[in-house]
Each structure stands twice: as structure tokens, then as C-alpha cells.
Amino acid sequence: MMKAVLVAALTGCVLAPLAQAQEKASEKASESASLYPSRPVTFVVPFAPGGSTGLIARLVGQKLEQRLGKPFIIDHRAGGGGVIGVTQVAHGTPDGYTIMMASSTGARDQRQCPQDPAVRSAQGHHPGRAAGADALRAGGQSRPAGAVGGRSRQARQE
Amino acid sequence: MSFASVGPGTIHHLNAEMFKSIFNIDVVHVPYKGSAPALQDVVGGHVQFMFVDAPPAKALIEGGKLRALGVTTLERVEALPDVPPLAEVGIPNYNTASWHSVSTTAGVPKDIVDKLATEIRAVMSEPEVQKLLLAEGAIPQISPSPEEFKRYVDAEIVRWGALVEKAGILHSQ
Numbered sequence: 001m002m003k004a005v006l007v008a009a010l011t012g013c014v015l016a017p018l019a020q021a022q023e024k025a026s027e028k029a030s031e032s033a034s035l036y037p038s039r040p041v042t043f044v045v046p047f048a049p050g051g052s053t054g055l056i057a058r059l060v061g062q063k064l065e066q067r068l069g070k071p072f073i074i075d076h077r078a079g080g081g082g083v084i085g086v087t088q089v090a091h092g093t094p095d096g097y098t099i100m101m102a103s104s105t106g107a108r109d110q111r112q113c114p115q116d117p118a119v120r121s122a123q124g125h126h127p128g129r130a131a132g133a134d135a136l137r138a139g140g141q142s143r144p145a146g147a148v149g150g151r152s153r154q155a156r157q158e
Numbered sequence: 159m160s161f162a163s164v165g166p167g168t169i170h171h172l173n174a175e176m177f178k179s180i181f182n183i184d185v186v187h188v189p190y191k192g193s194a195p196a197l198q199d200v201v202g203g204h205v206q207f208m209f210v211d212a213p214p215a216k217a218l219i220e221g222g223k224l225r226a227l228g229v230t231t232l233e234r235v236e237a238l239p240d241v242p243p244l245a246e247v248g249i250p251n252y253n254t255a256s257w258h259s260v261s262t263t264a265g266v267p268k269d270i271v272d273k274l275a276t277e278i279r280a281v282m283s284e285p286e287v288q289k290l291l292l293a294e295g296a297i298p299q300i301s302p303s304p305e306e307f308k309r310y311v312d313a314e315i316v317r318w319g320a321l322v323e324k325a326g327i328l329h330s331q
Contacts, residue, residue: 050194081165094265
């Protein structure tokens, strides 16, 4: 018997900071971009292996590795429709050594992590500033990203 | 009858909720931790259908293990030329797509974010990368202007926000 699947297409990649809520902290940059990366970068995939998020992360990670000379290590953190991985990145040290292949669904409404101040700050502030838009100004790609800013806006509207 | 998803609140879940809403049918949601375990159960017949990204489903479709009913985009997907857009087979104007982006922790120094963004743009501009993504069933995107991107995100928020409210998804997970 043939099973039914409805297929969704997907798009490219852009870099977006999870939020701008900690901008002041970023001013205390301890490492200049010219030295970055000086050690391996963790590339979080918030879904189980075998999906498109991991596939794209491996492709992009491999290319970044070639271009930047340090390993980009794929780290699958599945669960909660992406909440587990997003939470890990939101709580990470803001040094650029933890990045995430977010999908349109990788960013969650803060009410899914109501007790988590880091997720709340990542998603609840600056509702008018989609993280993706900032990243695009920074030279990123494509129309993706922004779900973090987007969901936060939605949360505020509700 | 039930449908699988790659997780609660994912765009794939929301697509199925929209599908339910359009046809006014009640189908049980079975969330998984990703497309691989979800597809396994669809192939096994434990759940009847799901919305899923093209790449993980492509081989199963080509191998006859899955039947693709349609793609969610208005245009056909290059890697699945025989699968019609849903908009052409009974759901006018159906047009959604999941998308991927790279995010990092709030507070990462702007010069590092800029460097990564520049490198990612370079990676995504490589013909080899675009060819690989197209072959897998993805659609590589070249960035529009930030303003255009923001409009896209805003439109998505309005669209999905209404559905999230209607379906009561936030309160049910």
C-alpha cells in the first residue's frame, strides 16, 4: 500500500543572532573576528538525524569548515519540535562557537518555555526587529530566519 | 486516522492543521523528533500521512514506499518533477514552505556574526551547493533586501499566528 506524504519544499541559509537582547554584552568582545574561529564550532541541529535540517547543516558546516579552517561539529539535539536545541543555543556562551541550523519551526513561542528567561529574552524582546532582518543587513542570505523575532511578535500580539 | 509531524508547533504540524481546517476533518496529531522517525512510521502504516520536507522523503517517494500527493509550493520542486503543487490539485492558492537559517546565541559580537553571515552567503552562492540542494529537493534562496525579507516574515507571522490561535496549538502541547 502506498502511503501518503505531502511534501514541503525548503530554502537556503542566513545567519541570524537569536536576539539582540544582549547587545551590550557583545561590546565586551573577547575575540576579534579576524581570529575567529580559533577552535571547533558546535553546529546544533534541533531535530533527529536523517532530516533536512541536518542535511543542510552538514552541507553548510562542511563548507564553512573548508573556508574557515576549523571543524564545524554537528550536534543533534532533538525534542519538543526544536525547543531542546533552541534552548541550548539560547543558553550558550555568546562567543560564536555555538550556532544552530534553525528551521522555520526551530524558534518557539516563549510560552513553550515559560520558565526560561534566556528563551524569553531571546524571543520576547525587540518584537519589531526580526533577527533575520538584522542578519540580512549583515550580509546573510535568502528569506529565511526571523522566526525568533517573528514568534516573539506574535506572542506580544496575543 | 492520524498524521505525523516532526514536532509540535513545527511548520509541518501547522500545515497539517491548516489542511484539517480547509477540509474540516479531525485527524489525530502524532509528533516525532524529526522526519526520519516520523517517515518510518508513515512507511510502516502506523500513521497515515504527514507534511515533510522534500529531502528526507525523496528517496522513499522514488522507491515507491511513499506516495507524494503534492508539494506545498506554488511551483513544482525540481527534484520531484512529477509531484504537482497542491494548488493545482484541489487546494487553490496553497503556498507554504519550510525554510532554514543559521542562528546563534544572543550577544555574539557583531563582527563575528558579520563574518559568519558573509561566509554563509559565500557558501550559499556556490554553484555546487545550489546544485546539491536542488538535487535533494530543496530550493536555495538568494537573499532579497532586508525590507523584503521582513515583509515576508511579517506575512508569515500573521498567517501562522491566526492558525495557531484557531487550532489552539499553543495550549495543547
